[in-house]
Amino acid sequence: MSALHDRIESDTDSRVQRLERRLERERKARIDAEAVAEAGLRELYISQRRLKLLHKVTVAANSPGGLRQSLHAALEEICTDLDLACGIAYTVTDGGEAARAIDLWFSAEPSRIFDFIELSREAEFAIGEGLPGRVLADGKAHSLEDTSQAADGEGSALAFTAGLGSGFAFPITIARETVAVFEFFCRKMIHLDPPLRALLEQIGVQVGRVFERERSRQVLLHEARHDALTGLPNRIALLERIRAAAIAGNDDALVKIMVVDLDGLKGVNDLMGHHAGDQLIKTAARRLEACVLGHQRSMLNAGGSSCVSRVGGDEFIILLEGREWIDQARGLAEKMHRALAESEGLLPGISGIAASIGIARLEGTGDLDQLVRNADVAMYAAKERGGSTTVEFDESMRDTFRFRDELEKELREAIRARQFLLNFQPIVEAADPNVIVGFEALVRWQHPQRGLVHPADFIPAAESCGLILYLGDWVLEEACAAIARLNACGGRGADRYVSVNVAAHQFLSASFSARVGELIMRKGIDPANLRLEVTEGVAITDAKRTREVLEQIRAWGVKTSLDDFGTGYSSLSYLQQLPFDTLKIDKSFVADLDDKRSQQIVRTIVELARSLDLSVVAEGVEDAMQGELLAALGCDYLQGYHYGRPLAESEAFARL
Incomplete structure (x- = not known):
């Protein structure tokens, strides 16, 4: 009996142990499953949060405010969402050779990092220097896990002193071209894992669209105010300059304009084609610009300014502002005649460029359209005298213009x-x-x-x-x-x-x-x-x-x-x-x-x-x-x- 009882107890203990081991395995499996589920939920949460950040940055980038406002909004969203101390924007300059700060930053605690922010306002990094320079070097995101160990000079030292232990930077891109760099610093250690790098790359593309729109806007503005063939300011830009000078209303704002009309361009177009005519117009534009700039340098410290514009066809208008300029308009016109007449650099068969020049003057706040018409009348008078000459407008010419105006009506x-x-x-x-x-x-x-x-x-x-x-x-x-x-x-x-x-x-x-x-x-x-x-x-x-x-x-x-x-x-x-x-x-x-x-x-x-x-x-x-x-x-x-x-x-x- 005793042996039987001992065997029964032994079997019972064995079953209990097996049950306990089974329960332990189930408990561990449940813990592991809960850990996996928790990790999945955490990853899902992080993924959703990052997607939400990307959406916020996209909205900020597409705000109607303009370049600086959109960039500032993007910096704020990134800093707030990733719990970063500050963010700084740099634009790429010198043909991609440097990243230069544009005094555009965000910080939730600016007073605590005042010295660092002040230093960053005019910071500039060449390729390979600092986080922005490293981004420029390869077009990828880079991190700095310990600012105390950085060898990037005063900026990193101030960052460490301000309690900014680590940082990272990533490129803002347009079709793989780095056009700007965003740099961020934080108090905790930050690691750029692959998902975060992918997020920063997407943010860089979205913010890049802000720069792309700004480029397009600047191109449109430039085209609206400049002549496509010569690159000179057009009539719109010219009238704005004349209007600004006239509004000033003092002696230094005296204005003269010179209408320069090329003689014989039609003959060149007929004989050699319009491509040759376009080349002649571009050559004339360069010579007129060089002549005006050379004359300006010879005047040393004289006040006023000048502007060469093409207003259509073979007609240019030169704006002269200031008493020193207008007193020398006639001499400048003679220099223009000589410069245009040079044969060097012209197409074979063209010995020189001739022009008829008309000059008119505006004092104070006059009729700007009338000023241009007066100069036109003087220019036509120069053409009637055989061209290659200069005529200044006087009141006796007004009848000629009035007749033409009345004839059109x-x-x-x-x-x-x-x-x-x-x-x-x-x-x-x-x-x-x-x-x-x-x-x-x-x-x-x-x-x-x-x-x-x-x-x-x-x-x-x-x-x-x-x-x-x-x-x-x-x-x-x-x-x-x-x-x-x-x-x-x-x-x-x-x-x-x-x-x-x-x-x-x-x-x-x-x-x-x-x-x-x-x-x-x-x-x-x-x-x-x-x-x-x-x-x-x-x-x-x-x-x-x-x-x-x-x-x-x-x-x-x-x-x-x-x-x-x-x-x-x-x-x-x-x-x-x-x-x-x-x-x-x-x-x-x-x-x-x-x-x-x-x-x-x-x-x-x-x-x-x-x-x-x-x-x-x-x-x-x-x-x-x-x-x-x-x-x-x-x-x-x-x-x-x-x-x-x-x-x-x-x-x-x-x-x-």
Whole structure:
């Protein structure tokens, strides 16, 4: 019995021990599971907190305040969320070679780290120096786990003294380019584990968008205030400078402006193309700037300032502020003439740059627009004197400007009131001048006070103020209506054409060919009865666009003429490329037919036309001898006062 009892007790103890071991294992497993769950929850909490921080920084970066406000908000969010003592922003300068503080920082306890913050306001780090320099070196986040051991000089010593035991810095990036650095310090030790590094990288990208927006804003502001070709200030920036000087209202704020307009740029564009013209404008801009800066250096301590601007086309305006400047404006203009005239550095075939300069003066608070207009008037007076000269504005010139201003107003009213009419000049066969093959439509202005005004007296003004588009469209529509009436008469009028001159802006506009097609359909005319004339200057302003328009209208059956042939610079090269039907020899050659050289020019033009299968019209024929000689030289058609002056429609068409 005793042995049995001992065995039973032994079995019982063994089961108890096994149960206890089992319970211990279960307890440990439960503890381990709870630890894993707690770690997972902690990681989830940290992850959610960091995501929340990234969201806060993103919101801060996209705040509407501006660069500094957005950066300060981002620093505050990072410091607050990660329990950091302070944060400092640096921008990257010197082409990525240094990080420079911009006096932008955040601290929840600024009084405790005052000395450190003061030192950081003007801190600058080269590549490899300090935390910002190490970030610049490789574009990655770096930490400093013990500021007392750092060898970065006074900044680290002050950080340690202020109780800032460790720190870290990371890059602010735009497409992997480091544009700024954020640096932070804290009182506790901080370790940049992989998740935190990933978070800082994302923050760097988000804050980088602030810099990207600022860059875009600065580019837009610069483009809005500067000329794209030369980089000089434009009219907007210039008027702001003039306005600021005028508002100052003292003797030192006296203002003169010089309008510099390049002479002969159109010839360069025609002869060598617009790329060459652009190069000439850029060269002129550099020379004008250098001339003004050199003159300014020679004035030593003289007060005032200057500004060179390009206001469009081949026109520059130089602003001179201060009494010393305006007293020397004339001498500066002469230096400009000499500087522009130098041939060195210009394209082959260009010996120098000539310019017409107009000068006007503003004292006190005057009309700024009037100031510019006065200088323009003086500049045009310089051009009328042959160019390459300088004219200062005086009151006697005001009448000239007033006349031009009034003429523009009258032209606008004339278009509104339909005060224009068309005359028609006959074009005849050279072999038989009694046969009229067509008419050229010529616009006249029926002025209510001055009577019939010749186009030479108003077309240039219409072109300069942009009204030529309206006037040209009216001429085209009226000419098409006249063709419809001519065709309705039957007989010889059915196959006679009307030729219409087309201005450059009108011909090269995007809607021109469609407008021609619309008028042909609406007026119900035969396209062969309409002929469009463009000058060489129009044709080579934009050769590609010219060819497109010519091909479109010729596909409908409309014929085209190249007017004033022989007066341009690139006739032969462009003539092969552009599909014209007729050449019109300029009247200047006809007027000089008693000169053997003019006869040879006409003969050459005729031979060239024959080789290209083009007909030839000679205009400006004043007498029978000229007509006979032109016929003998091979011209197909003739036009001029000898065969009929421009007449009203009814009189002209009655000649048929």
